[in-house]
Amino acid sequence: GAVVSQHPSWVICKSGTSVKIECRSLDFQATTMFWYRQFPKQSLMLMATSNEGSKATYEQGVEKDKFLINHASLTLSTLTVTSAHPEDSSFYICSARVGASSTYEQYFGPGTRLTVT
Amino acid sequence: QKEVEQDPGPLSVPEGAIVSLNCTYSNSAFQYFMWYRQYSRKGPELLMYTYSSGNKEDGRFTAQVDKSSKYISLFIRDSQPSDSATYLCAMSPLSSNYKLTFGKGTLLTVNP
Numbered sequence: 001g002a003v004v005s006q007h008p009s010w011v012i013c014k015s016g017t018s019v020k021i022e023c024r025s026l027d028f029q030a031t032t033m034f035w036y037r038q039f040p041k042q043s044l045m046l047m048a049t050s051n052e053g054s055k056a057t058y059e060q061g062v063e064k065d066k067f068l069i070n071h072a073s074l075t076l077s078t079l080t081v082t083s084a085h086p087e088d089s090s091f092y093i094c095s096a097r098v099g100a101s102s103t104y105e106q107y108f109g110p111g112t113r114l115t116v117t
Numbered sequence: 118q119k120e121v122e123q124d125p126g127p128l129s130v131p132e133g134a135i136v137s138l139n140c141t142y143s144n145s146a147f148q149y150f151m152w153y154r155q156y157s158r159k160g161p162e163l164l165m166y167t168y169s170s171g172n173k174e175d176g177r178f179t180a181q182v183d184k185s186s187k188y189i190s191l192f193i194r195d196s197q198p199s200d201s202a203t204y205l206c207a208m209s210p211l212s213s214n215y216k217l218t219f220g221k222g223t224l225l226t227v228n229p
Contacts, residue, residue: 043221093160097215104149104209108160
C-alpha cells in the first residue's frame, strides 16, 4: 500500500515554456502532499505543502507565481513550473501523507527529472 | 549548526558486513524519526519509522533513537549489494504542518 506515482518521469522543455507535473496517490487518500526539489548529490529541499482544497504553503525563497501548485482532489496534486529557465532544471519529487492520520511518515513518488534547454 | 547532521560518506563495505548509519540533530523538539532509502534517480522509499526513544527492528534493519544524545542510527545486518543506495534520515516535531527535516544523506556501496 501507500503508492505514489508521478507523471511524467522526465521532461525536456524549452526556456520560457511551462511544464506541469502530476502527483497521484494510488491506493490512499492524501489530505496533504509535499513538493520537493533535489539537486545532484544534495538532499531534498521542501518547496511547498499542498492541502486538498486550499492554497499551498510555500517555503521561504520559493516563488509561488513561478511554481504553481494545485491540489484539487484527495488523490491528485499538480506542480506547474511557469516560464521555465535552465536554472529550474532539477529533480522534482512529491510525497503524500495518508489521509487524516496523525502519523508523520511521507510516501514519495518516483520523481520527475526536468531539463530546460 | 544545521538542524540535522549526517555524514555524506561515501561508505563502502563488503557484502555481509554490518552497516551503521547515523544522524545527529539539535532540535530537542524532534519526536518522530524516519529512515529513507533512495536509489539513484528514484524517489525515497520509507524504511523505518519510530517515535521517541528506543529501538525498532524490521528484518535486517534496526533503527535506534537516543533522544538524550540527540542521535539516531540505522543498522543493516548482512548487507547486500542491493542495499547500495543513499540513506536519508528525516525527523519532525509534534506539529500540525507535518513537515520533515532531512539529513543530507549517506551514500552506501556494498561490494560483492
